[in-house]
Amino acid sequence: MSRSDSKGTRWEYLRLQVENSKIKTSDESLRDLGLQGWELTSVLEAGSTYIHMWFRRPLD
Secondary structure (H helix, E strand, O other): EEEEEOOOOEEEEEEEEEEEEHOHHHHHHHHHHHHHOOEEEEEEOOOOOOOEEEEEEEOO
16 A cells, blocks of 8 residues: 655555554564664554554655
8 A cells, every 4th residue: 555645755554453462572573674774653552462564665
């Protein structure tokens, strides 16, 4: 998914869903997203089962 902000910068967005019980084992994957230029923008807890994380990075 992509969209532009008020300054005209175009962003690509990614939503990641992780089970609460597996969040510690996903650290390496989250680190890889950061190395690929993804920036964490929000974290939402969905009940007691999942965490939803939204990331964005600028489009070239």
